[in-house]
Amino acid sequence: MDQIRKRLSDLSSRLASVGRVRLLVSLVVVLFFAWLVSPVFHGLVMALYVNWPFFLVVVGGTVLGAYLWNAGDKDPAKIVAVVAAITALAYLFVSAPLRDLRYLDSIEAEEIEAMPDTTGLRFLPYDVAVRFGLNTQDEPTLVLGDFEPLDNGRAGIDWVAPREPNGLWNSMVNNQDGVMVIQPDGSAEIVNQEFKRGEGMALYRNVGWQLKREKFFAQHTNQYYILDGEELLGIVPYISYRFSFPVMVPRWGGVLVVHPDGEIENLSPEEAIKDGRFEGERLYPEQLARKVGDVWKYRNGYWNTWFAHKNEALIPQISPPEEQDALDQQPTTRQGTSTNQMPFLIPTRGGPQWFLAAEPYGGSFSMYQGIYVDGHSGEVSYFRPDTGSALIGVNKALDYAQATFPNYQWGQNAVILEPRPVVKDKTLYWMATITNADRAGVNQTVMVNASEQGKVTVLETYEDVVAFVEGEDSGETVNVEGGGTLGTSKEPPATPGTEIPQEQPAQPGDRAGSQEAPVDVSEMSDEELIRIISEAANELESRKEGAKGHRPLGN
Numbered sequence: 001m002d003q004i005r006k007r008l009s010d011l012s013s014r015l016a017s018v019g020r021v022r023l024l025v026s027l028v029v030v031l032f033f034a035w036l037v038s039p040v041f042h043g044l045v046m047a048l049y050v051n052w053p054f055f056l057v058v059v060g061g062t063v064l065g066a067y068l069w070n071a072g073d074k075d076p077a078k079i080v081a082v083v084a085a086i087t088a089l090a091y092l093f094v095s096a097p098l099r100d101l102r103y104l105d106s107i108e109a110e111e112i113e114a115m116p117d118t119t120g121l122r123f124l125p126y127d128v129a130v131r132f133g134l135n136t137q138d139e140p141t142l143v144l145g146d147f148e149p150l151d152n153g154r155a156g157i158d159w160v161a162p163r164e165p166n167g168l169w170n171s172m173v174n175n176q177d178g179v180m181v182i183q184p185d186g187s188a189e190i191v192n193q194e195f196k197r198g199e200g201m202a203l204y205r206n207v208g209w210q211l212k213r214e215k216f217f218a219q220h221t222n223q224y225y226i227l228d229g230e231e232l233l234g235i236v237p238y239i240s241y242r243f244s245f246p247v248m249v250p251r252w253g254g255v256l257v258v259h260p261d262g263e264i265e266n267l268s269p270e271e272a273i274k275d276g277r278f279e280g281e282r283l284y285p286e287q288l289a290r291k292v293g294d295v296w297k298y299r300n301g302y303w304n305t306w307f308a309h310k311n312e313a314l315i316p317q318i319s320p321p322e323e324q325d326a327l328d329q330q331p332t333t334r335q336g337t338s339t340n341q342m343p344f345l346i347p348t349r350g351g352p353q354w355f356l357a358a359e360p361y362g363g364s365f366s367m368y369q370g371i372y373v374d375g376h377s378g379e380v381s382y383f384r385p386d387t388g389s390a391l392i393g394v395n396k397a398l399d400y401a402q403a404t405f406p407n408y409q410w411g412q413n414a415v416i417l418e419p420r421p422v423v424k425d426k427t428l429y430w431m432a433t434i435t436n437a438d439r440a441g442v443n444q445t446v447m448v449n450a451s452e453q454g455k456v457t458v459l460e461t462y463e464d465v466v467a468f469v470e471g472e473d474s475g476e477t478v479n480v481e482g483g484g485t486l487g488t489s490k491e492p493p494a495t496p497g498t499e500i501p502q503e504q505p506a507q508p509g510d511r512a513g514s515q516e517a518p519v520d521v522s523e524m525s526d527e528e529l530i531r532i533i534s535e536a537a538n539e540l541e542s543r544k545e546g547a548k549g550h551r552p553l554g555n
Contacts, residue, residue, distance in 0.1 A: 039212040049217055050241060050248045054091045057084055095247050097302060100295040102249040107292060109380040115370055118422045120155030120347035121431070121469050123184040123462060125418040126340035127439040129159035133180055135440075136188040139163070141170050142177060145199050148224035149345040150282060151352035151375070156184040157345060160225050163190070164200025171202040178232060179225045185462055186441075191225075193232040196262035199223060207258055211236060214264045218253050221285045228277045234258030235278075237285040250291065252378055255283055273377055280351045284378040289343045289354035290315075292373055292380055296358060313358035313368045315342060318419065319395055342394075343373065344420045351376050355421060357394050365396040367428070367450060370421065390453070394419040397430035397448040403480045404446065404456045405434070413437050419448070422469060427451055431465075447475070454481030 038045070048055055061084020068077035124132070126147065133144050143166040152158040159182040165174040176198025181189040197207045204210075211220050218238040226233055240253025255272040257265040267275065272283050293315040297305050304310055318341055343354035352375035360368040370383040385391050392400070397419050408414040415437060419430040428450040434443045445465050449455040459465045459475040467474040478486060 038216065039209045042212045042216065046217070046219065051095070052248070053246050054088060054095070057087045057091065060084070061088075091246070097298075099247045099249055100291075101298055101302060102244045102247060103251075103291060104295045104298050106249070106251065107295075107380050109382055112372075112381045112383050114426060115383045115421065115423045115428060116348045116350065116353075116372075117426075118346070118424065118469055119349045120151075120157075121184070121422065121465060122149070122157040122344065122346050122418075122420050123445075123465060124157075124159065124182065124186065124442070125433045125435075126159070127417055128433065128435055128442060129182045130161075131439040131441075132182050132186050132188065133159070133161055136182075137163075137180065139177075140166065141174060142166055143200070144180060146222050147182070148222055150224055150226070151280070151345070151347050152183070153280065155347055157347060158183055162199040162223070162225070164198070166200075168202070171200055172205075174201075175205075176200060176207075191227070191232055193260050195234070195258070195260050197258065197264075207234065210262070210264060211238075211256055211258075214256060214266055215240075215253070217241070219250075219287075220256070221287060223258065224282070226278070226281055232260060233277070235281070235283070237283055239285055239288060250288065252285060252288055269378070278376075280376060282345065282352045282375040284354070284373060284375055286343065286345075286354065288378070289373040289375075290341075290356070293343065293356040293358065293371055296369075296371065297361070309361045312361035314361055315356050316359050316393065316395055317341060319398055340418060344418065345375060346420060350374070357421070359393045365393045367391040367393045389451070391428060391450040392430075392448070392453055394430060397450065398432060400448050400454055400456055400480050401430075401432050401434070401446040403454075404458065404478060404486050406485050408434075414443075415439070416446075422447060424469065424471065429457075452479075454479050456480055458486055 061080055065077045065081040065084065068074075068080060126149075130147050133147065137144050142163045145162040145164045147159045147161045149157050150160050161180050161182075163177045163180060165171040165176065176195040178191045178193040178195075181191065183189065195201075195207070197205060197210045199207055201207070207223065208220070215238055218240045220236050220238045223234045223236045226235060234257070236256040236258065238253050238256060239250050241248040241250055243249075252269050254269055255267045255278075257267060259265075269283075272278055297312050297314055299313075300308075300311055305312060342356045345352055346355050347353075354373040354375055356371040356373075357367050358369040358371060359366060367385065369385075372381045372383075373379075374381075398416055401416055402408070402410050405414070410416070413436060415435060417433045417435065417439075419432045422429045422431045429447040430450060432446050432448065434446060435441060436443065442462070445459045447457040447459065447468060449457070455477065456479075457468065457475045457477040459468055464474045476486065
């Protein structure tokens with residue numbers, strides 16, 4: 001203790017010799033510079049902030065252990081080092097599940113008796129909307145940013161992307177010029193409005209830089225846009241954290257509203273929900289809606305999740321397009337991620353809802369629970385089908401949809417995207433989009449009946465889909481399990497697997513049916529190649545014999 005007091009006294013003397021005024025001025029300069037460049041280090045600071053107990057143990061243990069070692073107290077220094085290391089390792093293992101459990105405690109979920117009827121539809125999947133946007137963008141000084149879904153208030157989902165400056169020079173001298181809106185029918189609308197602080201602009205002119213200045217200790221979600229009269233507003237929900245021993249737990253912190261003139265409003269969740277400008281609009285962060293699904297498995301406790309698995313529900317990954325030809329694999333074991341995973345934003349009578357379909361733990365492919373997170377308020381509700389109802393899940397629905405067209409080259413020239421729910425006459429359908437490898441249009445839309453396994457309705461146009469959702473019997477329905485398929489003719493094609501959706505940018509509402517494509521022999525197996533050569537040789541031989549039988553007699 002005498003040595004510690006002596007060292008503290010020496011440190012105090014040195015600081016006094018520097019001069020308090022000079023020390024204070026230096027401190028102010030350092031703090032100002034740190035504030036000036038703070039957005040650059042936002043990611044690092046947030047990592048330290050969210051995991052500060054871990055870093056406190058590591059840094060505190062290291063400093064204390066080193067001090068004791070230098071002071072000659074080597075045995076206590078070893079003890080401190082061992083205790084700090086064990087504590088840090090334990091935190092690494094338990095912090096994630098503890099954080100999930102604390103977040104789950106903050107969720108008040110209400111069970112509903114039935115899934116809400118579909119009053120609108122999400123016609124375009126993300127991939128196709130992006131392709132439509134890229135096909136439409138024709139200004140070389142601008143480029144489209146990230147697309148975000150938005151309830152258009154007309155029983156549909158629009159996709160909205162900012163028109164950002166293209167390239168380094170333009171990002172330094174030009175501004176973001178409004179947004180592009182891709183509507184359900186595939187048409188594009190441009191809303192021109194310059195932003196003083198916008199997306200894709202360089203350094204301090206970038207809206208992300210200003211958002212971090214406005215609310216530093218928060219995670220900002222992707223910005224999306226709404227029209228308030230004639231003014232285009234940027235909406236940025238953000239996630240803040242609260243401490244619940246021994247972890248930091250995420251929560252909805254509020255909404256930042258970006259005006260074209262550079263003004264930024266910081267609204268609490270309550271203020272944003274009650275604000276008349278945002279009535280019925282999406283406000284709740286998509287990341288937190290997804291987290292609701294991720295922590296759902298802990299509803300019966302941590303130990304149940306690890307051992308008993310009673311009533312455990314999991315959010316499956318949707319099969320990535322590049323693996324959709326691997327039908328012999330089980331959906332829950334397929335690796336990789338699709339372009340767009342759940343939750344899906346869907347329009348309902350009560351406003352936009354984030355939807356997640358959960359499957360039971362284990363090797364089952366049924367829909368165990370449907371989870372709804374209100375896109376406006378964040379309220380959580382869930383529907384659990386009756387035991388034995390055998391509603392099929394999202395990945396099994398994709399399997400049935402693919403089986404409807406056995407001659408498509410799935411995962412190569414044809415892909416199927418985003419199984420989202422449609423409820424018609426209290427019957428759940430999984431609506432998925434068939435498109436080509438370039439995502440250049442909607443070739444067909446399939447409605448897979450979740451109650452009657454193998455029953456698939458194929459819809460060719462946007463109008464057919466609207467009519468189906470509104471209760472009309474449109475499209476062609478087949479039963480895959482009963483042997484029904486589409487895309488085949490009475491005479492099978494010479495080479496199996498060559499029928500694909502047309503490789504052209506089909507617009508919604510256009511019929512883009514399947515047709516036989518030229519055969520690429522380089523992709524055939526040896527057996528197929530030998531069979532075709534043999535058939536061709538036999539056909540040639542029979543033609544020769546026929547020619548001999550019909551040869552004119554000579555004189």
